[in-house]
Amino acid sequence: MTAGAGTERYNAVARTLHWVIAVVIIGNIIGGFFHDALEDVVNVMPLHKSFGLTVLALSLMRLVWRVMNPAPPLPAHTPAWEKGAAHLTHALFYVLMIGLPMTGWLVSSGSKYPLNFFGLFDVPKFGITPDGAIDGFAHEAHEIMGWVAVFLIVLHVGAALRHHFVLKDNVLRRMA
Ligand code: HEM
Ligand code: HEM
Known part of the structure; x- marks a missing residue:
């Protein structure tokens, strides 16, 4: 197999960001x-x-890193539909990685609870109406x-x- 035909790996920055983000998303x-359900044990929301x-x-x-560093090509034997499915899944993941926190931030902007970053500093809230259309x-x-x-x-x-x-x-090894 020649270099570039599925033998390259994602670079260290891409791999580190992939795994850190994956673990935090699954935890969240x-x-x-x-x-x-955990309310009586721990207040997980902050x-x-x-x-x-x-x-x-x-x-x-x-x-930004991904735009600057194209993904290594998939192995040559990968059928076109699988390449398409992988690209679609990855694109949807990027939508979720940004859409989930943004909508969460909006929800929290409409709530009475304080919003801060690990207790270190206050995070500004969007000026939305609680229980309004955007909040809903x-x-x-x-x-x-x-x-x-x-x-x-x-x-x-x-x-x-x-x-x-x-x-x-x-x-799997190219992301490990
Ligand atoms: C990795 C990003 C995130 C993931 C995967 C995630 C996931 C979730 C999920 C699965 C729920 C339960 C949904 C439900 O049953 O209604 C939830 C609830 C919630 N999330 Fe997030 N979230 C993320 C980021 C955020 C952020 C950044 C904020 C605020 C700054 C936030 C605020 C909330 C709030 C306030 C609720 C409770 C909603 C309610 O039940 O009233 N989330 N989140
Ligand atoms: C919340 C969890 C996860 C998210 C959001 C996520 C997201 C992504 C994204 C967006 C890519 C494409 C990389 C790029 O081109 O920028 C990717 C690639 C990859 N991920 Fe994940 N991932 C998650 C969990 C996992 C887990 C648990 C595994 C292993 C069991 C895994 C294995 C891989 C592999 C092997 C690739 C490379 C695929 C390829 O080169 O086409 N990921 N992941």
Whole structure:
């Protein structure tokens, strides 16, 4: 196999950002869906918001880095439809990595609770009307995107494991 035909890896910045963002998003999905159930044990929301805003900042950096550093090509044997499905999933992930925190930020802007970053400094709120149309839309969108993220993560992890254990190619290692 020649260099460039699936043997290259994502560079260190891309790999680091991928894994940090992945871990925080998965943690935030669990914290988001279970925050009511965990209420008596721990108030997860302040951490949820701070980690979510961290994802927003890292994802914007990652998007810029990605535009400047094209992804290594997939192995030559990959069928066109799989390449298309991978590109679509990755593009949707970028939409979610920015859309989830942005809608969360909007939801929190309409709430009475303070918004700060790990207790270090206050984060400004958008001037939206509590329980107004934007607040309602942001709430719905935040929840729906949470479910879409669960679906895409299952698909994405399934695809990564299939490449590694069934097709036995380099796709997982290039992000490891
Ligand atoms: C990685 C980014 C994020 C992910 C994956 C995420 C995911 C979720 C999920 C799955 C829920 C539960 C949805 C529901 O049952 O209604 C939720 C709720 C919530 N999230 Fe996020 N979130 C993220 C970022 C943020 C940010 C940045 C903020 C605020 C600055 C935020 C504020 C909230 C609030 C206030 C709720 C509670 C909504 C309610 O039940 O009233 N989220 N989040
Ligand atoms: C919230 C969780 C995750 C998100 C949002 C996510 C997002 C992404 C994105 C956007 C890409 C494309 C990289 C680019 O071109 O910029 C990617 C690639 C990749 N991810 Fe994830 N990922 C997540 C979790 C995982 C997990 C748990 C695994 C492993 C089991 C994984 C394995 C991979 C692999 C192997 C690639 C390279 C695929 C390729 O080169 O086409 N990811 N991921």
